[in-house]
Amino acid sequence: MIKILKYSFFDLIRSRWSYVYLLFYLIIGFALLFLNNNLSKAIITLMNIVVVLVPMIGTIFGVMYYYSSQEFTELLLAQPIKRRTIFLGQYLGIALSLSFSLLVGLGIPFLAYGLMQSGEIWNFGLLLIVGTFLTFIFVALAFAISLRNENKIKGFGYGILLWLFMAVIYDGLFLILLVTFDDYPLDKFTLAASFLNPIDLSRILILLKLDISALLGYTGALFQQYFGTGTGMIMSLSSLAIWTVVPMWMIVRSSGKKDF
Amino acid sequence: MLSIKNLHKKFGKLKVLDGVSFDIPTSGTIAVLGPNGSGKTTIMKCILGMVIPNSGDITLNDMPVLKQWDYRREIGYLPQIAQFPDNLTVQELINMIKDLRSAPANESELIDRFELHPFLSQKLSNLSGGTKQKVNIVLTFMFDCPLYILDEPTAGLDPISMIRLKELIDRKKNEEKTIIVTTHIMSLVEELADEIFFLLDGKIYFRGTVDQLKKETIQEDLEHAIANILTND
Numbered sequence: 201m202i203k204i205l206k207y208s209f210f211d212l213i214r215s216r217w218s219y220v221y222l223l224f225y226l227i228i229g230f231a232l233l234f235l236n237n238n239l240s241k242a243i244i245t246l247m248n249i250v251v252v253l254v255p256m257i258g259t260i261f262g263v264m265y266y267y268s269s270q271e272f273t274e275l276l277l278a279q280p281i282k283r284r285t286i287f288l289g290q291y292l293g294i295a296l297s298l299s300f301s302l303l304v305g306l307g308i309p310f311l312a313y314g315l316m317q318s319g320e321i322w323n324f325g326l327l328l329i330v331g332t333f334l335t336f337i338f339v340a341l342a343f344a345i346s347l348r349n350e351n352k353i354k355g356f357g358y359g360i361l362l363w364l365f366m367a368v369i370y371d372g373l374f375l376i377l378l379v380t381f382d383d384y385p386l387d388k389f390t391l392a393a394s395f396l397n398p399i400d401l402s403r404i405l406i407l408l409k410l411d412i413s414a415l416l417g418y419t420g421a422l423f424q425q426y427f428g429t430g431t432g433m434i435m436s437l438s439s440l441a442i443w444t445v446v447p448m449w450m451i452v453r454s455s456g457k458k459d460f
Numbered sequence: 461m462l463s464i465k466n467l468h469k470k471f472g473k474l475k476v477l478d479g480v481s482f483d484i485p486t487s488g489t490i491a492v493l494g495p496n497g498s499g500k501t502t503i504m505k506c507i508l509g510m511v512i513p514n515s516g517d518i519t520l521n522d523m524p525v526l527k528q529w530d531y532r533r534e535i536g537y538l539p540q541i542a543q544f545p546d547n548l549t550v551q552e553l554i555n556m557i558k559d560l561r562s563a564p565a566n567e568s569e570l571i572d573r574f575e576l577h578p579f580l581s582q583k584l585s586n587l588s589g590g591t592k593q594k595v596n597i598v599l600t601f602m603f604d605c606p607l608y609i610l611d612e613p614t615a616g617l618d619p620i621s622m623i624r625l626k627e628l629i630d631r632k633k634n635e636e637k638t639i640i641v642t643t644h645i646m647s648l649v650e651e652l653a654d655e656i657f658f659l660l661d662g663k664i665y666f667r668g669t670v671d672q673l674k675k676e677t678i679q680e681d682l683e684h685a686i687a688n689i690l691t692n693d
Binding site: 203204271272274275278282 | 471508530533535539561
């Protein structure tokens with residue numbers, strides 16, 4: 201697996217898009233920090249960018265890489281390598297290279313600003329952890345979708361649709377439901393529903409850590425009320441871990457059944 | 461060596477293999493023939509584990525191959541359409557496959573044979589179809605395997621390379637290897653094949669030597685013998 205991972209990782213690291221992605225974070229990081237001149241505010245703004253953008257880039261890269269490396273995959277399938285090794289290796293290669301861009305791209309400006317001397321280091325660390333989780337989750341989902349769709353356009357469409365649903369539509373639907381069924385006790389339902397969206401979970405997780413109740417929103421407030429900050433964070437982190445493992449398992453399952 | 465029992469495969473509603481069974485007890489060259497879409501490639505991909513059959517058994521040296529992977533060490537596979545990762549050079553690709561397979565390889569002799577030296581540092585995306593096919597041949601034959609599976613090995617090759625490929629296959633045959641080959645070039649079949657498997661409607665319709673096929677269809681040459689099978693049906 202390490203060999204496949206290595207080839208996929210370096211293949212991507214050498215590609216132009218990785219640099220564009222890295223450069224984007226560098227620019228955003230420097231701009232936010234030196235214009236805001238406030239670490240805490242910069243982290244909040246970045247969080248809003250990261251929880252939407254990272255899943256999108258993960259989805260697009262995941263789908264694109266899967267379809268463009270089909271020839272390579274077929275070549276590998278004829279070699280004495282397990283299918284699981286091939287697909288998990290490629291998946292980890294992409295997820296790691298995207299996480300690498302994120303960590304380096306945001307890390308450099310924050311280090312340059314003097315993050316180490318401030319109390320915000322753990323908040324920033326959490327932002328990077330959440331960004332990495334979201335990368336792993338959405339690349340895995342993109343891979344699982346692509347494996348089930350022979351047609352490139354369809355795979356791409358479903359991937360983008362999933363991202364759009366999680367990042368935008370989910371919140372809207374949620375709000376409509378809450379308003380419509382205003383008369384009923386919806387606490388438990390709301391709590392359960394927030395576990396079903398990794399983007400929502402990430403947002404709650406960071407806001408719990410930053411301890412800004414004004415930004416928590418309904419779901420976040422419920423979270424804090426039910427679990428308290430500490431347990432709430434552990435709950436949301438472990439749910440993110442589940443969100444990573446389940447699509448990985450889907451990759452293994454559908455790759456085992458597929459004809460090439 | 462290789463044994464296939466009652467292999468069935470459907471793609472959606474399309475029945476491609478409908479109970480294919482055969483045994484290849486010893487070494488030699490077997491030509492798998494049949495009209496387009498008769499399931500030649502599907503059989504080969506089943507042996508390699510790239511296509512998963514709906515039912516049936518495949519054993520290689522008395523070991524079941526379905527759901528296994530390590531047995532692929534014993535197989536050199538030349539795919540039908542040579543497609544490679546575009547951003548690698550020929551040398552990088554060869555090194556990568558050697559690394560992944562971690563087995564001794566004699567690529568330099570093959571590179572000499574097919575005069576690939578000038579292309580080694582070129583990106584695969586810049587190569588012509590024929591040159592890609594030569595790279596494909598090098599990747600297939602650089603490992604010493606008891607079984608070689610060649611799907612349309614002559615696609616895009618010029619006459620000189622074709623002769624060199626024939627010599628190569630002949631040499632492997634003399635080394636007691638088993639070679640399964642599909643092709644539409646009948647001269648290649650006549651020169652190389654010890655036995656023909658003719659696939660039709662998802663089954664093995666005929667199995668025998670070139671001479672037997674000619675005798676059975678009362679035809680002088682192989683091309684007409686095959687045309688005869690197809691039109692009679």
